[in-house]
């Protein structure tokens with residue numbers, strides 16, 4: 001097979017940088033409370049909006065939380081779900097409760113990412129898999145994660161909440177639904193590897209075990 005040379009749009013240094021950002025991106029739960037520069041926040045949201053989306057539906061909506069009382073109520077929601085998760089985990093409950101699972105009180109910025117309503121109108125790429133709207137929002141959040149890391153800011157994705165309760169708190173209309181509480185802010189340092197790995201909750205698997213040829217389980 002003839003191997004064509006790739007289009008040389010980026011220098012080797014730039015190529016290295018994008019892989020380095022991906023490798024050094026972390027889910028962050030320890031923040032220092034300094035404010036996030038609004039121009040940086042605008043760039044990070046701009047990165048989110050550059051994400052791919054099914055049928056170009058751009059189903060993401062961002063709610064910036066500035067009211068301290070609202071943030072405190074969100075902390076309550078997350079705490080309540082943390083307890084429910086611990087109960088559901090059975091014998092791993094204690095180990096789970098020892099983990100830090102969010103930095104909502106300390107982080108400089110809190111942004112809720114929600115799926116828009118009236119998504120039924122968008123059929124292109126969703127007829128058989130309507131959840132592709134959520135996949136699109138996840139792409140936007142990943143862009144925020146990478147942009148934040150490149151900007152030297154930490155970001156954490158918090159999904160420990162009851163979506164209906166959060167929707168009610170933030171006046172999210174019927175049909176729309178929150179999918180992430182994003183904690184964004186300055187950090188002392190980035191964890192060298194996933195915090196859940198450092199805390200021995202789970203380990204990263206080897207890629208070769210997850211890549212198949214031709215059929216599920218087929219050797220590469």
Ligand SMILES: Cc1cc2nc3c(=O)[nH]c(=O)nc-3n(C[C@H](O)[C@H](O)[C@H](O)COP(=O)(O)O)c2cc1C
Pocket residue numbers: 025026027028029100101102157158159160193194195196197
């Ligand atoms: C969809 C999604 C939801 C997540 N929700 C939470 C959460 O509620 N609390 C938390 O501490 N981490 C959450 N995480 C972070 C993961 O635990 C983390 O990505 C994983 O352990 C790997 O670590 P890394 O992101 O630092 O590579 C979430 C990640 C994703 C992708």
